[in-house]
Amino acid sequence: MGTNSLHVLKGIDFTVSEGEMVAIMGSSGSGKSTLLNILGMLDEADEGTYTLDGKIIKNLNERIAAKYRNQFLGFIFQSFNLINYKSALDNVAMPLYYQGVARAERTDKAMHYLEKVGLKQWADHLPNELSGGQKQRVAIARALASDPKVLLADEPTGALDTKTSYEVMELIQGINDEGKTILVVTHEDDIAHMCKRIVHLKDGLIIDDSSVTQVRAKEAKEKQTAHA
16 A cells, blocks of 8 residues: 555465365454465465465466466355346356356356256346345355366355355355365354364464364254244
């Protein structure tokens, strides 16, 4: 910012193995968004190394960064980031379009992932015709469409009520059960405990990194329904 630079991350040593499901927690300003942006190749660290699937991610021009993002990463955002004038099916097919996949194959794959998230019958609907939970399901299907190595979820339940949050986490847990590596940035303790490991950031440093007993979202949802 002008001549002022803000040192956000101050020496993060962090490894995620294939198939893990990790929550990243920390208060506002702790560095979690910056960490996610570096992992997502949206920002680059000033020093240090970032290796993804054996490739060192460094000095990428935007074209290569976009190619790697499309190849390796699926993104899920709090605000869904769907294209409002495109149907659910077209939104899910978008990463495949950028990979140069032919239209018929794109449509087949997109429909497969919409079915996986339980929205096959909503394929032709626009985002404004969907509930918040349905929009997030479309966003998850889109993140999965290019079969990425890693899913990065930034506050994926932040805009949803508790019941819908747990339904979305049940879906994300199911994807992790199939072997997909998932990182979830969240400030919600109950959501963090639906992961298998919790990393706490404070002032740009990891202050705690612990494996936890995973709470299954399905059981949490049933418990919540019983209390309601």
